Amino acid sequence: MSAPRLLLLIPPLTQLNTPYPSTAYLTGFLKQHGYVTGKAPVSAGTGGAGVVTQADVGIEMALALFSRDGLTRVFARVREMPGDLPGEAQQMLALERAYLDSIDAVIGFLQGQDPTLAPRICQGRFLPQGPRFAHADEQSRALGALGTTDRARYLATLYLEDLVDLIHETVAPQFALSRYAEHVGVSASSFDAVRCALAEPPSLTDEMLLEAVWRHIEEADPTLIGLTVPFPGNLFGALRIAQAVKERRPAVRVVLGGGYVNTELRRLLEPRLFDYVDYVSLDDGERPLLCLLEHLAGKRDEVELRRTFLRSEGRVVWRDGAREPEFGMAEIGAPTYAGLALDRYLSVLDTLNPMHRLWSDGHWNKLTVAHGCYWKQCTFCDVGLDYIGRYEAMPSEILTDRIEALIAETGRRGFHFVDEAAPPAGLKELALILLERGVTITWWGNIRFEQAFTRDRCRLLAASGCVAVTAGLEAASDRLLDVMKKGITVAQAARVAASFQAGGIMVHAYLMYGLPGESIGETVEALERVRQLFAHGLIQSAFWHRFVATAHSPIGLDPTAHGIRITGPAFGGFAENDLSHDDPAGEAPEWLGVGLRAALSSYMRGEALTDDVRQWFDHSVPRPKVPRHWVARVLEEMPVHDDPAAERRFVWIGGTPVSESCRHDRRRVILPNQVEDVEVRLSAEKADWLLDLIRSATPLREKRGEGYPSLREVRETYPLGGPRGFDALVRSALWRQARTGGLLLV
Structure with a gap:
């Protein structure tokens, strides 16, 4: 039997500036398992396990449309209407x-x-x-x-x-700049609307999409096509492709997967979906895809597939009999963008939101520090699903190897870590190894507002290339944060944001209103806290969205326990995720969201930062009870001096110090860094001790994240008075200068 030929397609539309990473992950995984990347001759063998090709037909459709030829077709069709x-x-x-x-x-x-x-x-x-x-x-x-x-x-x-x-x-009602027929996939509890949309004649953009698809099919001659559906705005495009494949090449098998599938189609009962696709795969795609390829090659029984829906005798059946374990993070291989023309993507600027601008500007290589979420307790989150509930950290050495591999492949040094919540320990280890190897990158990712992100840890992350983080502040109310089991307080989030500010790292806050039991007064008070966070420069970007109960979250699974009543939609055999609800104890009128968004828009421009927050609402709202100097008081509680008993290690992020003799037994030591040099004058004995400490704390490749001097050991062995002398040192101006110059405790 000839080797399998797999074509992985990104349907329209996700980002215009960079490929969605799912096909790059799967292509890299299959490459590690012997697959050749590229396009195989139609009748030739491959000499390997098979051939895998990836393509982003969404960007290809957009580029075909936004061209002289494409617009000529658009204007001609419009004139014919x-x-x-x-x-x-x-x-x-x-x-x-x-x-x-x-x-x-x-x-x-x-x-x-x-x-x-x-x-x-x-x-x-x-x-x-x-x-x-x-x-x-x-x-x-x-x-x-x-x-x-x-x-x-x-x-x-x-x-x-x-x-x-x-x-x-006019000619393509489903087209938008970063989504495609999104209304078809949103809350599609029944398949009827999807089927009706697919029954319509192809629009002009559909035609351009299918032209791109057929170019790749003719070149790759696939035996299996994989369609990734990360969002509702990708479902219609994926099924339009599948529909065309079934009409012209019915022997080619089609498998559907991706984030939308993983969350929305977990209770799939709709057999009509399989008029278009042959298989639907849930959760991480590596093991299910490998099992499916083995099955299609005759090497595995159908019952031994992994997490796969299919149609048998007219009904949907579930196959999950594979005995093999999941692949660990270290086993999946480095992603590869082979076959994707990275120089053809578009860096648009459709918002002045600083974080959204970063997200949509240029190509970002996508990697993961850890699978899942280490916290996984938030009641509004789908914590029971595999992509959140199964936590596994990536070994930092392997992660850095993959970073270097992607730099070598793409020539791009921008990285977006796409974690649910990147762990503080993992980020610290990654930062150290990047510094040890001298790998220069620019990176950002999603975190939790954890106290572990101290000022020094944030300075370390910045030294390794971190320019921004995103994190959920949600309701900005301690009562509601406690009810939703977020595991943080607003004051804690403010102090963590201040630590990132000290490192020059932009902070974007995800905010939520309309949580179960949330009053209008609590929402207004949340806005007052957010205003103060912006006014003090602790956050630079934010987005406020309305709470929606989801089917797989603790709130959606047990709404009564959270004080709400689910009102729909009734499950019709297809998708199930977003749920409508009544909240007898809470209020979230539309005008509230309008005011919140208007306030954020001004705050991000540095405007109205001292104004009364009540001005943003068209209706009368309660005066917030939050003190006007709440943030200032919170920041006053941050420690000023180092705690000698803390479990920390020294890391030096400055340049190589220069030591010069002054007079008698005094030394002048210059501590260089990228911004300005710090000069200290001290005794020769103390200078030698400081220089030895800096040398042992300097990241070097052979350290591999280990061997950095601990605060406790340095204190105990301090040669100029032991622990008591060291305690006096850490309260001195000399110590503050050394710490400013780049001597970190992490």
Whole structure:
């Protein structure tokens, strides 16, 4: 039997700036198991276990659309439409020539190929200005702070959004800039609406999608196609692809997986889904995919598949008889982007939110510090599902090996760690190894506001390349944080944010309102705390969303215990996740969310930071009882001096010290770092001791995360007076200078 040929596809649409990482993870895994990456000749053997090819047909569809040829097709279809067009569409049709002449240049600019276009875009007479530009003046103050390139990217994104609006309102109602027919996949408890959408004739964007798909199918000649569905906005595109494959190549098997599948399709009973796909795989894809490939090769019985739905005798059946264990984090191999044209992605700027800008700007290599969440107690979270509930940390040496492999493959040094909550210990170990090996990267990831993120640990993370973190502050109310078992307090979060601030690391807070039992007064008080966090520079970015009960969270599984009543939707055999509910004890009117979002928008621009938070709401709300100087008092509680009894180790992140004789037995020691040198004058004996401590605390490749001097050992062996002398030292100006210069305790 010939070796299997697997084609992994990312359907439309996720991010425009970087590939969604699922296919890169699976391709890297299969490569480690003997698969060849690339496109095999149709009739040739491979010499290995098989061939795996990956493609992002979402970005290919978008690029086909946003081209001279693509827009020519769009405008031609729009002109053929019966009836009167909206005035905005007529205006854009009148500017057809301007759009056709500019589109390829704009796309090249957003791909980073031609930065010289930026000043021309900013001139204001190059881009045709459709309806979206009418709102650009509202952002003029914030735009004024942007450089020429960022301002041009923002204007170029408005230009694309005008085209998206035209396309959405006319020839392709399912198209949006980062999602595709999202309404089809949201709360799709029944398959009826999905099936009806698929029964519609393909739209223009569907046609462009399928043109890209067939190019890859003709080249790869797959025996199995894998479709990843991370979000509701990918479901329709995936099934449109599967539908076309079944019509033209019914012998090719199709498997569906991804984040949406893992959360929404766990109770799948709908046999009609299997008119389009052959298999549906849940949770981590490595073991299920390997088992499926073995089954299709005749090497494994169907009953020995892993976490897989299929249709048998007209009904959906579940197969999970594989005896093999899950693959550990160290066994899955490094992701690979082989086959994905990273230089073709678009860096759009569709928001002035600092964190969202970082997320959507340029390519980010995606890796995971640890599988799952080490806390896994939050009542609003799907803690029972495998991707959260099964925690396993990645060995930091192996993680760094994968970082270096991705740098070598892609030439890109930006990394997004896509953890549910990256563990503080794992991040510390990773930072040390990066410094020891001299690996330069820029990275960010999601964390919890843990006390373990001390000021020095955050400085260490910054030295290793950390530029931003995201974390859940949720309700910003101690009562509600306790009820939801978040395991933090708001004051704790403020102190942790202050530690990141000391390291120059941006903090983005995820916020939530409308939790079970939350009153309007509590929400207003939460906004007051958030205002103070922004005013003190502790957070720079935030997003506030409304609580939704989910089927697999503790709240969704036992709503009565949390004081709410689930009102729908009734499960219709297909998707199940977001649930509607009544909350007799809480209030979350829509106008509340409008006010919260407006406040955040201003705070992120540095505006209205001293204003009464009640001004943001159209209705009367209670005066917050939070003291106006709450954050200042919280920060006063942060320790000033080092605790000699703390379990910490010294790490030096500065440059190589320079020691010079002054007079008599005095020394002048210069402690260099990237910002400014710190100069200390001390006795020769104390200088020798300090220089020895710095040498032993300096990250070197042979240390491999070990051998850093402990605070306790250094204190006990201090040659100038033992522990008592050391305790006096840590309260001195000399010690504060050394710590400022880069002597960390982590």
